[in-house]
Amino acid sequence: MTIDGLPPLKVLRPDTVDDLAKLISNEKGAIVPFGAGTQLSFGNPLRSADTAVDLTQLSRITEYVPADLTIHVEAGVTLGQLHRTLLENKQFLPLDPWNGSAATIGGIAATNAQGPFRASGTIRDWIIGMKVVEVSGKISKSGGRVVKNVTGYDLHKLYTGSLGTLAVISEISLKLRANFERTATAIAQFGDARAAAACLASLRTGPLQPVACVWSGSNNEIWLRFGEHAKAVEWQLKNLPKDADWTAHEGADEAAVWEQLRQRYNGFGPVVVRVVGLPTQVHEIIEEYRPSGWIAHGLNGIVLMRLDSGDEIPRIRQKYRVVIERAPLEVRRGVATFGITGAEADLMKKMKSAFDPDGRLNPGRHVDGERL
Amino acid sequence: MNRDIVARLRGFLDSTCVVEDETELLVYECDGLPLFKNRPDVVVFPKTTGDVAQIVRVANEYRIPFLPRGAGTGLSGGALAVEGGIVIEMQRMNRILSIDTENRIAVVQPGVVNLHISQAAAPHGLYYAPDPSSQMSCSIGGNVAENSGGPHCLKYGMTTNHILAVEAVTSGGEIIRLGNPAGEPIGMDLLGSIVGSEGTFAIVTEITVRLLPKPQAVKTLLAAFHSVEECSQTVSDVIAAGIVPSALEFVDARTIEAVEASVYKAGYPLDAVAALLIEVDGFRDGLEETASAIVEICRKNRSYDIRVAKDDEERAKLWLGRKGAFGAMGRLAPDMITMDAVIPRTRLPEVLVAIDRMSEKYGLGVANVFHAGDGNLHPLILFDSRHPDQVDKIFAMSEEIMKLCVDVGGSLSGEHGIGYEKKDFMDLVFSEGDLETMMRVKRVFNPDGLLNPAKIFPSRRACTEVGKHATTSTAEIGKRVEAILLGSPEKVQR
Numbered sequence: 001m002t003i004d005g006l007p008p009l010k011v012l013r014p015d016t017v018d019d020l021a022k023l024i025s026n027e028k029g030a031i032v033p034f035g036a037g038t039q040l041s042f043g044n045p046l047r048s049a050d051t052a053v054d055l056t057q058l059s060r061i062t063e064y065v066p067a068d069l070t071i072h073v074e075a076g077v078t079l080g081q082l083h084r085t086l087l088e089n090k091q092f093l094p095l096d097p098w099n100g101s102a103a104t105i106g107g108i109a110a111t112n113a114q115g116p117f118r119a120s121g122t123i124r125d126w127i128i129g130m131k132v133v134e135v136s137g138k139i140s141k142s143g144g145r146v147v148k149n150v151t152g153y154d155l156h157k158l159y160t161g162s163l164g165t166l167a168v169i170s171e172i173s174l175k176l177r178a179n180f181e182r183t184a185t186a187i188a189q190f191g192d193a194r195a196a197a198a199c200l201a202s203l204r205t206g207p208l209q210p211v212a213c214v215w216s217g218s219n220n221e222i223w224l225r226f227g228e229h230a231k232a233v234e235w236q237l238k239n240l241p242k243d244a245d246w247t248a249h250e251g252a253d254e255a256a257v258w259e260q261l262r263q264r265y266n267g268f269g270p271v272v273v274r275v276v277g278l279p280t281q282v283h284e285i286i287e288e289y290r291p292s293g294w295i296a297h298g299l300n301g302i303v304l305m306r307l308d309s310g311d312e313i314p315r316i317r318q319k320y321r322v323v324i325e326r327a328p329l330e331v332r333r334g335v336a337t338f339g340i341t342g343a344e345a346d347l348m349k350k351m352k353s354a355f356d357p358d359g360r361l362n363p364g365r366h367v368d369g370e371r372l
Numbered sequence: 373m374n375r376d377i378v379a380r381l382r383g384f385l386d387s388t389c390v391v392e393d394e395t396e397l398l399v400y401e402c403d404g405l406p407l408f409k410n411r412p413d414v415v416v417f418p419k420t421t422g423d424v425a426q427i428v429r430v431a432n433e434y435r436i437p438f439l440p441r442g443a444g445t446g447l448s449g450g451a452l453a454v455e456g457g458i459v460i461e462m463q464r465m466n467r468i469l470s471i472d473t474e475n476r477i478a479v480v481q482p483g484v485v486n487l488h489i490s491q492a493a494a495p496h497g498l499y500y501a502p503d504p505s506s507q508m509s510c511s512i513g514g515n516v517a518e519n520s521g522g523p524h525c526l527k528y529g530m531t532t533n534h535i536l537a538v539e540a541v542t543s544g545g546e547i548i549r550l551g552n553p554a555g556e557p558i559g560m561d562l563l564g565s566i567v568g569s570e571g572t573f574a575i576v577t578e579i580t581v582r583l584l585p586k587p588q589a590v591k592t593l594l595a596a597f598h599s600v601e602e603c604s605q606t607v608s609d610v611i612a613a614g615i616v617p618s619a620l621e622f623v624d625a626r627t628i629e630a631v632e633a634s635v636y637k638a639g640y641p642l643d644a645v646a647a648l649l650i651e652v653d654g655f656r657d658g659l660e661e662t663a664s665a666i667v668e669i670c671r672k673n674r675s676y677d678i679r680v681a682k683d684d685e686e687r688a689k690l691w692l693g694r695k696g697a698f699g700a701m702g703r704l705a706p707d708m709i710t711m712d713a714v715i716p717r718t719r720l721p722e723v724l725v726a727i728d729r730m731s732e733k734y735g736l737g738v739a740n741v742f743h744a745g746d747g748n749l750h751p752l753i754l755f756d757s758r759h760p761d762q763v764d765k766i767f768a769m770s771e772e773i774m775k776l777c778v779d780v781g782g783s784l785s786g787e788h789g790i791g792y793e794k795k796d797f798m799d800l801v802f803s804e805g806d807l808e809t810m811m812r813v814k815r816v817f818n819p820d821g822l823l824n825p826a827k828i829f830p831s832r833r834a835c836t837e838v839g840k841h842a843t844t845s846t847a848e849i850g851k852r853v854e855a856i857l858l859g860s861p862e863k864v865q866r
Contacts, residue, residue, distance in 0.1 A: 067608050068716045068747075090614060112557055124561055125533050140809040144783040144801065146714045148530065148746040150519045150568050151783040151790060151801055152828065153810045157532075157564030161557050178614030204474050207588065209655075229658030236655070276556045278475045301475070301554040321558055338559045343548040348560050350816045366559060 001052065003032055004045045004329055008052035015057045017074065017131065017139065017170045024168065025137025027051050030363050033168045035076055035104030039111045043163045044337045044369030045329055046362065055106055058170060061085055063145070070128065070145060072173045075106025090179040094120040094211070096258070098265045106169045112161035116212040116225070116258065118297045123160060129173035130156035132166075135356045139170070147175045158351070165366040166355040180227035184237055185212075185254045188244035189219045196220040197283035199241050200298040204279055208236050213298040215282065216261065222298070223261065225254075261295070268293050268306040270328055273313060275303045276321040289316060310335045336370040345370065373413035373436075373456075380430050381416055381458075389417040389464070400459050403444045403451040404506075407709065407763070408792055412453035415441075417464045421539060421547055421577040424460060428575065429545035431458050431822060439824035440575045442482065442514030445506040447710050448791030450518060450570050454826040460575060462513050468492050469578070476583045477536060477553050482513020482576050489581065498583040501528035504787065505695055516576050519568030521787030523619035523651075523694070526745035528584070530787070532567040539578035540566065543823040553580055565813070570789045571824045573817035587653035590618075591663040592687040595670040596644035596677040600624070603646035604720040606673040607744045610650070611717065613669060615662060619651040620745030621694050622720075627741040627752075628693075630703045636696025638689050641677050648744065649694050697741045698752065705737060705754035709766055711773055715782030717747035726776055727751055734765045748786030749777070774800060790828045798830055 001008065009029075014020035024031060029050030034040055036056065058074035059081065065071075066089040073082060079093075080101030086092050097103055097113035105123075107113070109130075114122045129143030142155035159169055190196040196215050199222050203213060212225035224240070226233045240246045249257050265272075275285050279301040286294055286303060293306035307313070310331035316322050317339050324337045340348060348367040352359070359368060373392070381390050391397065392414045401411040413436075418424045431438040437457035444451055453459050466483035473496040478489055486507040490499040503522035504510055510520070515531045516538065528534075537551035551563035566573045597603040607620060623631070628640040628647065640647060648670070652662050663680060670678050681687040693700075701708045715723055724740060727749075731738040737754035751773060755762040774784055778800045784790060790798060798807060807829060815821075 065716060065718065067612055067718045069611060070716070112561075121529075121533065122557065124557060124564055125529065134809070138805050138809075140806045141802070142806070142810070144781075146716055146747055146782050146786075148521055148525065148714050148743070148748050148786040149783045150521075150530075150785050150787055152798065152806075153813055154519070154532065154564055154568050155810065155813060157557075157561040158813065160561055160564070162560045166560070178611075178616065181614070201474065204476070207585070209585070228655065229662060231658030231661065232655035235657040274556075276552055276554045276558065278472075278553050280474050300556070302556055321552055321556070323558055340559050343542070343546055344550060344562065347548070347562055347816065351560060351562075351813070354812050354816050 003040050003049050003052065006046055006049040008032060008049045011052045011054055013054045013057050017058065017133070020053070020055070020058065020168065020170055021133045021137045021139050023053070024133055024135065030360050031135070031168070032362055033164045035107035036078060036102045038099035038103050039107055039113060041326065041329070042111055042337070043362070043365040044371070045332050045364060047364035047369065053168065055168070056104065062171065066091060068147070069176045069178070070147060070173060071176060072145060072171065073105055074171055075169050076104050079103050079105065079108065086176060091176045092179055093126060093174060093176055095123055095126070098262055100262065105172050109160050109169055109172055110162065110164045116214050116223070116261065118302065119211055119213055119299050124157055126174050127156050127160060127172055128175050130159060130169060131171035132159055133168045133170050135167070135361050140167070143173065145173050163362055163365045165352055165362045165368070167361070182230040182233045183225065183227040183250070183254065184233050185223060185225045185249045185257060186237060186240055186246040187221055187223050187249065187257065188246045189221050190244060191220070193220055193283060193286060196222055199244065200282065201280070202241050203298065206241070208239065210299070214261065215296040215298050216264065216294060264293070265295055265304065268304070269326065271307040271310050271331055272325040272327070273305050273307060273316070274323040274325050275305060275316060276323070277301045277303070285320065334371070338367070338370060340367055340370060374434060377430060377434050377436065378414055381414065381427065384426055385416055385418070385423060389419070391415040400441065400453070400461070403441070403446045403449060405447050405449045405452070405791070405793055407766070408449045408452050410453055410456065412459040413456045415459045415461050417461050419464050421541065424541045424575055424577050425545045425547055427458065427460055428541050428543070432545060432820070435822065437822050437825050440513065440517070440571050442511035442517070443485070443509050445510040446514060446518060446791065447712065447788045448785065448793040450789050450791035450827060452792045454792060462511065465577065471496065471583070473498065475553065476585070477580055478583055479578065479580050480512055481578060482511060482516070484512050486510050486512055486515055493583050497586050499586055500534065500581055501584050502531045502534055505698065512579055512581070513576050516567050516579060517569070517571040518787070518789040521743070521748065523621055523743055526620055526743065527616050527618040532564060534582045535563065535567050535579060536582055537580040538563060538566065538576045540574035540576045542574050543818040543820065548574070551580070555582065568789070569817070570791060570827055572814055572827055575823070589656040589659050590651060590653040590687065591659055591680065592649070592651045592690050593663065593666065593678060593680040594640065594647055594649055594690050595675040596641040596647045597673070597675050598645050600646050600724050601721045602673045602675070603648060604724070604744070606648060606670055606675065607720065608718055609669045609673065610666060611745070613665060615652070615666060617650050617666070617745060618653045619649065620743070621649040622740065622742050622744035623647050623649065623694060623697065624740040626704065626737065626739040627697050630700040630739065631693040631697055633703045634696065634700035636692050636700050638693025640693050644677070649690060694741065701739060701752055701754060704739070705756060707755050707757045709753045709755070709770070711749070711751040711753060711770055712785050712788040713749045713774060713777040713782060714786035715747045715749060715777050715780050717744065719780040719782070720744065720747065723749070723776060723780060727773060730769055730772055734769045736762065736765055736769060743786070746786070747782065771797065792827055795828055796830050798828065
């Protein structure tokens with residue numbers, strides 16, 4: 001196995017969190033934790049990788065209390081495994097990262113991975129507690145097992161999205177929600193980008209409350225997913241924006257169309273970036289940069305764009321925040337993944353030093369590897 | 373206080389923005405938790421972010437502690453100037469800077485009252501969701517510091533889920549911006565770390581909040597029960613049925629007695645042992661069915677009186693009792709302490725029974741009015757401060773309640789924070805190592821410990837941490853509370 005072209009000297013596969021802590025405390029060099037491996041090329045290029053730590057054996061659901069709408073899982077539990085367990089009690093976690101149900105919860109948290117369900121927030125909004133193993137081998141926790149809690153600092157938010165550079169996420173407590181009584185997805189094509197943008201504008205000020213709202217592709221498709229009480233879904237389907245030919249999808253058909261969109265995203269390349277603006281700027285972003293493919297979150301102002309190379313990223317960064325979602329190693333070597341600068345970058349670098357003074361956890365992956 | 377410091381502050385702040393008169397400072401010697409008092413040396417009222425940065429730089433230069441304060445409604449002593457120093461009162465930074473209806477965001481200054489955001493957004497059909505019970509007076513900056521909750525957090529989440537970006541002044545006096553209006557965390561979630569850090573990481577000077585569209589329809593109902601168990605079981609059954617109410621509030625008999633005797637009279641049934649105030653909102657279509665399903669669950673659990681509000685007027689009346697409950701407690705006792713703890717909601721019945729037993733053991737009345745849907749308890753301990761022995765009992769009883777909640781899998785605070793009040797209970801939840809990690813993060817934001825010292829961490833740890841600043845343990849303060857309550861102006865410790 002190689003990660004960013006680096007072959008680790010060894011791969012550890014701990015069976016328990018205590019094992020993980022023991023193994024890490026014994027290591028001396030660079031440590032690279034990973035789960036399903038779906039996001040291993042996300043972030044700035046690794047500087048070194050002495051020991052890879054495979055967390056997939058940490059796959060226990062340690063506690064599930066359906067009546068409390070909480071679940072506590074080890075980092076290696078996959079999203080698919082989690083959803084299958086929750087389904088038995090008609091519950092779910094509203095996350096559908098593009099890397100799919102094989103992704104582990106720990107990996108989703110470490111990368112803050114997201115998908116069309118972005119309208120409901122990201123995993124940071126559902127995590128209520130976390131256990132991590134620090135580079136010294138110390139296990140520490142934040143939050144707890146209750147859905148509402150302001151005891152101590154929300155360090156789990158700090159670890160979320162930090163790409164395993166502060167500590168190795170080992171256990172996560174999540175709050176859940178009950179299944180929607182009914183879900184349905186309506187899709188329509190618009191004649192041009194202007195018409196699609198006008199549809200999104202009407203949605204932003206109108207009464208509909210889609211749980212996912214996507215604008216994608218050269219056919220200017222708008223995808224709207226509704227989830228609610230069955231009658232509320234029905235009302236929304238009846239009150240879709242006019243002047244478009246909507247097709248509704250439900251059940252297996254609905255799952256299949258979202259899978260198609262996921263495949264569309266996964267087929268993007270060679271460079272995919274996440275451009276962060278305002279919802280009202282989505283049209284402007286697409287018009288200005290004319291990507292060869294895109295998936296925009298119409299209610300959040302986030303546009304996932306397919307680019308032919310990394311050359312354009314610095315220009316886009318002059319106006320918007322840009323994160324490189326996916327790119328060949330040579331592109332990531334030349335352009336910073338997050339583009340974090342100034343006082344924000346200084347704070348993150350200090351945070352990295354406070355947790356990992358010798359720079360051994362995923363060295364170079366985060367701000368410590370940003371080349372600006 | 374060193375006269376030079378005040379002169380420096382007066383150098384860039386208007387004369388009305390610097391308060392050092394001993395009598396005027398009395399107002400700022402405590403927040404909504406009057407059990408702990410200490411007078412700051414000076415209170416300043418910045419009008420701009422630049423003012424805040426300059427104040428912080430002066431404090432750093434003279435190595436004196438400083439802390440932000442909003443409306444002072446906090447209930448855990450978060451705005452207590454434990455070591456004196458400079459209180460930075462944010463109330464004059466109280467403008468709503470913009471409301472962007474199409475992007476559903478508002479940019480506000482920290483001194484804006486929570487409710488005023490919703491009022492300003494209302495003409496556009498929007499509102500700001502987190503609604504602490506003090507929303508008519510608490511400030512949004514304080515809400516950010518405490519990660520405040522409220523009845524509607526069950527469905528809509530806490531403050532942290534609605535803050536998209538902030539401008540803040542660091543403990544060193546630098547101005548930073550974190551987050552973005554899209555609400556997209558990029559890299560480490562520093563914004564998420566600052567929200568709820570109880571004013572120990574930075575001083576927030578501008579806040580971008582998410583606004584939500586007002587729901588098409590709302591249904592509010594009150595269900596009365598003859599037993600706590602049946603009432604609690606109803607809470608579990610509603611959640612188990614897959615219904616996510618926008619609020620699910622519990623009021624006990626003592627609360628009902630107080631409310632019905634007060635100006636907050638809401639028509640709650642006086643013979644109820646417990647009652648639930650349940651609200652659902654959303655699309656008009658389907659809401660009637662959801663409300664009917666709730667009524668059915670209440671009936672199954674032997675609710676003997678269920679009232680569904682017919683219109684907004686009736687709805688407002690039902691809420692009046694709940695929102696006014698804290699104020700109504702004055703009917704029952706001269707003084708009251710609002711406790712805040714959180715438990716898994718399935719453990720409600722046993723915890724309420726245990727608290728009832730404690731009430732008898734300590735001879736102190738307890739009223740229970742709380743957010744049952746998310747297990748956020750608020751035992752209100754009633755006492756008379758003219759009897760110092762009752763103050764001792766409060767400390768003992770609050771410790772026992774905290775231990776109980778932690779033992780059943782809960783935690784120390786659901787929405788008020790740890791502040792000064794509960795810092796010595798942190799060991800119940802977190803190990804030495806956990807706290808050391810939290811402190812390490814605090815040191816990144818606040819390396820000298822000058823920003824809001826002696827909060828959150830247990831006293832012995834805070835002493836080590838702050839080093840040169842004297843700190844006061846809860847026990848020491850406990851002894852002095854007696855003197856304070858008896859009218860002595862003596863400071864807790866300097």
